[in-house]
Amino acid sequence: MVKLTFMGHSCFLIEDSSFKLIIDPFLSGNPVAAMKPADLKVDYILLTHGHGDHIGDAVEIAKRCDASVISNFELSLYLGQKGIKKTIGPHIGGGCKLPFGSVKLTIAHHGSTLGSEVAYGGNPVGFIIRIAGKTIYHSGDTGLFLDMKLIGELDKIDIALLPIGGFYTMDANDAAKAVEFLRPRRVIPMHYNTFDLIKADAQEFAKKAKHHGSDCVILNPGESFTVE
Ligand code: NI
Ligand code: MN
Secondary structure, rough: OOOOOOOOOEEEEEEOOEEEEEEOOOOOOOOOOOHHHHHHOOEEEOOOOOOOHHHOOOHHHHHHOOOEEEEHHHHHHHHHHHOOOEEEOOOOEEEEEEEEEEEEEEEOOOOOOEEEEEEOOOOOOEEEEOOEEEEEEEEOOOOOOOOHHHHHHHOOOOOOEEEEEEEOOOOOHHHHHHHHOOOOEEEEEEEEOOOOOOOOOOHHHHHHHHHHEEEEEOOOOOEEEEEE
């Protein structure tokens, strides 16, 4: 059993009976954040890329919780310079086994400056996360790409987390095409309605996802879904 809690924007807390993981912990300055960073207790932090709305409070949370941070190699070097002791920095197509299961890095078509610094953080990534016998795909910020077919072919995805907000990433139409490529059992939309620039209609997306055979689970910030 794996529990996912949507924390707002692209941030998800993932829990099994032993471990807590958080992806892209953008909470401070996030108008829809479901929790304060100081209230979090996690074992692992996964970062898709260096933009401020993804790296967020990662440095503070990692230091306070003594959490391991998993990101691409370049971002892991940067985090090391920021004083994070436990960094894990594999790269696209690779990954690693971890006490909760495993993580594999996928491509994502986007950029990655480092927080507010205009320095480059390597290629942005998505994650295939295996935990408690379930497979979760978090695409990170990305445009639609045909290789999503391959991602869906290599892994039976129990739940896909996809951006639908447009402007910086796929919009709901392209995300519906992503569902067709990935064929996940379920999909949760993310990276929308945080700001006016990325407004989207999740119900419209849900209809399109259903057409491609996936159940869409719409979570408001703070709401959870348990993958049985
Ligand atoms: Ni971004
Ligand atoms: Mn973003």
